[in-house]
Amino acid sequence: MDKMEGSFAVEDMQNVQINIGAVVKEVEEWDQPMGPFPYPSIATLRDWDFKIMNRYKVFYSPICDRCTLCTYGPCDLTGNKRGACGIDQAAQQGRIVLIAVLMGCTAHAAHGRHLYHWCLDKFGDLPFKMGDEILVDAPLVRTIAGIKPKTLKDFGPVLNYVEEQVSQLLACTHTGQEGNYVDFESKALHAGMLDSLGKEVSDLIQIVAYDMPRGDEDAPLVECGMGTLDKNKAILITYGHNLAGSAEAMFYAEDNKLWDKVDIGGVCCTAIDNTRICEGIGHPDKEFNDKYRMVGTKAKIAGAIGWWRKMVRGDCMDCIMVDEQCVWTDAIVDAEKYKIPLIATNEKIMLGLPDRTNDPVDEIVDDLVNFRMPGVVVLDPVKAGEVGIKTAIAVKPKRAEIREADPFISEEEFKKYAESCTYCHSCQFVCPPHIKIGDVVRAAAEGNLEPLSSTYEICVGCRRCEQVCPQEIPILSLYAYANRDYIRNQKFKMRAGRGPIKDTEIRRVGAPLVLGTIPGVIAIIGCGNYPNGTKECYDIAREFVDRGFIVAATGCMAMDMSLYTDAEGKTIWEQFPGGFDGRNICNVGSCVSNAHLHGAGIKVATIFAGRNERANYDDIADYILSKVGACGVAWGAYSQKAASIATGFNRLGVPAVVQSHSVMYRRAFLGRTDKKEDWEIIDARDGSKVYCEPAPEHMLYVAESVEECMLMMAKLCFRPSDNNSGRMIKLTHYCDISMKYFGCMPPDWPIYVRHASDLPLKWKEDMLKELESKYGWEIDWKRKAILSGPIRKSDVSFDPTNIERKIRTKK
Ligand code: SF4
Numbered sequence: 091m092d093k094m095e096g097s098f099a100v101e102d103m104q105n106v107q108i109n110i111g112a113v114v115k116e117v118e119e120w121d122q123p124m125g126p127f128p129y130p131s132i133a134t135l136r137d138w139d140f141k142i143m144n145r146y147k148v149f150y151s152p153i154c155d156r157c158t159l160c161t162y163g164p165c166d167l168t169g170n171k172r173g174a175c176g177i178d179q180a181a182q183q184g185r186i187v188l189i190a191v192l193m194g195c196t197a198h199a200a201h202g203r204h205l206y207h208w209c210l211d212k213f214g215d216l217p218f219k220m221g222d223e224i225l226v227d228a229p230l231v232r233t234i235a236g237i238k239p240k241t242l243k244d245f246g247p248v249l250n251y252v253e254e255q256v257s258q259l260l261a262c263t264h265t266g267q268e269g270n271y272v273d274f275e276s277k278a279l280h281a282g283m284l285d286s287l288g289k290e291v292s293d294l295i296q297i298v299a300y301d302m303p304r305g306d307e308d309a310p311l312v313e314c315g316m317g318t319l320d321k322n323k324a325i326l327i328t329y330g331h332n333l334a335g336s337a338e339a340m341f342y343a344e345d346n347k348l349w350d351k352v353d354i355g356g357v358c359c360t361a362i363d364n365t366r367i368c369e370g371i372g373h374p375d376k377e378f379n380d381k382y383r384m385v386g387t388k389a390k391i392a393g394a395i396g397w398w399r400k401m402v403r404g405d406c407m408d409c410i411m412v413d414e415q416c417v418w419t420d421a422i423v424d425a426e427k428y429k430i431p432l433i434a435t436n437e438k439i440m441l442g443l444p445d446r447t448n449d450p451v452d453e454i455v456d457d458l459v460n461f462r463m464p465g466v467v468v469l470d471p472v473k474a475g476e477v478g479i480k481t482a483i484a485v486k487p488k489r490a491e492i493r494e495a496d497p498f499i500s501e502e503e504f505k506k507y508a509e510s511c512t513y514c515h516s517c518q519f520v521c522p523p524h525i526k527i528g529d530v531v532r533a534a535a536e537g538n539l540e541p542l543s544s545t546y547e548i549c550v551g552c553r554r555c556e557q558v559c560p561q562e563i564p565i566l567s568l569y570a571y572a573n574r575d576y577i578r579n580q581k582f583k584m585r586a587g588r589g590p591i592k593d594t595e596i597r598r599v600g601a602p603l604v605l606g607t608i609p610g611v612i613a614i615i616g617c618g619n620y621p622n623g624t625k626e627c628y629d630i631a632r633e634f635v636d637r638g639f640i641v642a643a644t645g646c647m648a649m650d651m652s653l654y655t656d657a658e659g660k661t662i663w664e665q666f667p668g669g670f671d672g673r674n675i676c677n678v679g680s681c682v683s684n685a686h687l688h689g690a691g692i693k694v695a696t697i698f699a700g701r702n703e704r705a706n707y708d709d710i711a712d713y714i715l716s717k718v719g720a721c722g723v724a725w726g727a728y729s730q731k732a733a734s735i736a737t738g739f740n741r742l743g744v745p746a747v748v749q750s751h752s753v754m755y756r757r758a759f760l761g762r763t764d765k766k767e768d769w770e771i772i773d774a775r776d777g778s779k780v781y782c783e784p785a786p787e788h789m790l791y792v793a794e795s796v797e798e799c800m801l802m803m804a805k806l807c808f809r810p811s812d813n814n815s816g817r818m819i820k821l822t823h824y825c826d827i828s829m830k831y832f833g834c835m836p837p838d839w840p841i842y843v844r845h846a847s848d849l850p851l852k853w854k855e856d857m858l859k860e861l862e863s864k865y866g867w868e869i870d871w872k873r874k875a876i877l878s879g880p881i882r883k884s885d886v887s888f889d890p891t892n893i894e895r896k897i898r899t900k901k
């Protein structure tokens with residue numbers, strides 16, 4: 091039916107059925123016109139993706155040459171062979187990458203969807219306010235959806251959009267759909283962008299609903315480490331990423347004044363989110379605000395994901411509540427074995443347990459405390475929280491009795507197990523960090539526990555060694571026994587997640603970042619499940635914060651880097667301020683808070699450079715790629731979520747470095763410096779094409795060592811827009827890191843020199859000599875000026891872009 095305009099009186103009508111469609115809201119107060127791409131669909135930003143991939147070539151490292159995804163298979167895809175459906179190896183790899191990125195994306199978006207329903211149920215529709223210093227308040231929602239949310243309900247259509255796109259993208263992986271690897275990668279980049287959007291929605295909902303810090307650089311320091319859990323109390327561990335049930339346990343402890351009887355420790359991102367509750371600008375519900383103000387500081391961070399099995403073997407818990415994401419699926423096996431009742435609180439993880447959601451609390455607690463069942467499902471967060479606290483308190487004495495009769499591991503057992511080792515080395519072959527476990531166990535049998543102590547931190551707790559040991563030696567239990575003092579004393583401080591970057595901070599750092607005088611933003615994301623990952627993520631953070639970069643961390647890596655101190659016993663959070671500024675380190679929050687780092691990039695473009703972000707994704711991404719020196723690192727990431735996080739950063743123009751085991755992700759985006767045509771950039775002033783230095787050189791790079799990682803990160807912060815002083819600072823750090831860790835200059839330093847004032851002061855003379863003698867550049871020695879040689883001349887007004895519509899006046 092055609093639309094009718096004008097006014098109608100209802101009494102004039104007879105036998106009329108009236109269908110009211112969506113009620114159009116009043117016109118939004120937003121001075122920005124709608125951009126070109128609101129709610130982009132799969133193909134909308136394909137041109138932008140192709141621009142990225144034309145410069146950063148897709149490089150695959152297949153784990154498997156066969157496909158078994160449909161019953162035509164198995165198909166051999168080696169060489170130039172194609173599967174029965176016609177797919178070739180490259181497209182198959184692209185398909186697997188897309189599936190992995192979708193897994194990560196759905197984990198975050200489904201988390202947001204659960205919080206959306208739960209928070210609306212619990213708190214009603216709250217106003218969406220981020221405080222006076224954050225006016226660009228949902229940068230990804232604005233840039234992708236083109237809307238400005240005013241209340242929590244406004245995030246509903248955004249989640250609908252993500253879910254619809256995910257459904258379309260997953261359909262593309264069915265046999266007989268997409269068949270080209272570049273298009274699979276474009277779809278993966280789309281999924282990465284959706285992932286960033288889902289994360290932003292998740293975190294903004296919980297920030298508002300639970301009154302978490304909104305850009306607070308002085309967010310409280312909270313307790314972190316297994317030793318912070320008080321063994322004199324019952325210990326409830328909440329494990330996963332979704333705080334709904336865990337927060338209710340905290341509220342129950344607060345309401346019933348039980349904190350002297352119970353400690354609540356979190357594992358993985360639930361840990362970080364517990365410690366953010368009610369530390370913000372004040373909850374709009376006054377009663378809630380008064381009751382729970384700063385309750386987050388009472389929760390403890392037990393540890394990151396890699397410490398889970400060490401905590402179980404270290405006897406660090408009386409009761410477990412699991413929610414969603416990155417929960418080891420054998421948690422219930424351990425729970426049963428060690429008599430630790432488990433409560434599953436989210437539909438995504440139910441572990442075959444009975445659903446007791448509708449049963450009375452005391453009956454559930456009685457069954458758990460008397461070990462009639464190892465665990466239960468309780469999907470009502472309020473009830474789950476109460477069950478968790480009551481069970482932990484009631485089961486603690488029972489578990490103590492059991493432990494007395496059957497301790498976790500006694501001295502005699504320790505000796506017996508250690509002496510039973512046949513030194514077959516089966517364990518060593520499967521150990522990801524290549525610990526020489528046989529040697530370590532043999533030393534223990536001889537009474538030397540030092541190797542068990544010195545390798546404890548390197549162990550990522552995967553339990554593969556135990557699974558292959560023919561003697562069935564519980565190697566993690568040997569570790570726990572030998573390190574019981576360390577476990578007791580593992581106590582550190584971590585800054586609670588601060589949430590988004592404030593507009594005022596962006597105003598302060600925008601110019602120095604774009605000109606390069608703040609050499610870059612280092613985003614430390616993902617988990618440190620890599621040999622030495624925990625220590626090395628601290629080393630990476632320390633290296634760059636010391637050098638004046640802006641360092642931001644999230645999730646498990648923020649927790650892991652808290653385990654190290656300087657000579658004064660201070661953790662990195664105590665050593666440096668928590669602002670978004672040079673020589674600062676901020677803990678933005680949990681996995682979903684990663685979105686605020688995308689948001690910071692968007693805000694540089696919109697607040698500092700005045701670009702319209704509204705439904706204008708490729709323009710903003712182009713600005714970030716060309717002008718904002720930033721680089722992410724996932725040093726030990728294992729999950730599909732890390733794949734989607736990195737891919738989302740890549741679509742927004744932010745490169746990332748990952749550790750060598752991440753070659754398992756199968757795909758890198760690598761620049762080819764030998765291909766001149768790949769590095770042509772448009773000058774937006776007149777549309778001319780300029781051959782630029784490769785800045786940044788790669789989009790997704792796998793580093794072999796932490797030293798190579800740091801060198802590459804410094805390099806990936808170069809941008810075409812750097813002014814001379816900024817380029818000089820970036821080149822200084824790049825060369826200095828190379829000298830520090832490799833004892834020589836990086837071989838490609840000359841390609842980043844455009845002008846003599848780009849040269850680091852301390853090497854200027856020598857560099858000019860080398861440019862003349864080795865590379866044949868013409869030098870005017872009187873003026874110490876470069877006359878010829880560089881890839882391009884430095885030009886302070888150069889306005890680099892990759893998008894034709896940004897050209898202001900065509901030549
Ligand atoms: S999806 Fe294609 S390549 Fe894979 S098993 Fe089926 S026919 Fe073979």
Ligand code: SF4
Pocket residue numbers: 517520521522523524525527548549550551552553554555556565566
């Ligand atoms: S549990 Fe630790 S020691 Fe055993 S294989 Fe895994 S990393 Fe190696």
Ligand code: SF4
Pocket residue numbers: 510511512513514515516517518527528531558559560561562563565
């Ligand atoms: S697999 Fe078991 S028996 Fe073999 S070396 Fe390792 S710990 Fe010893």
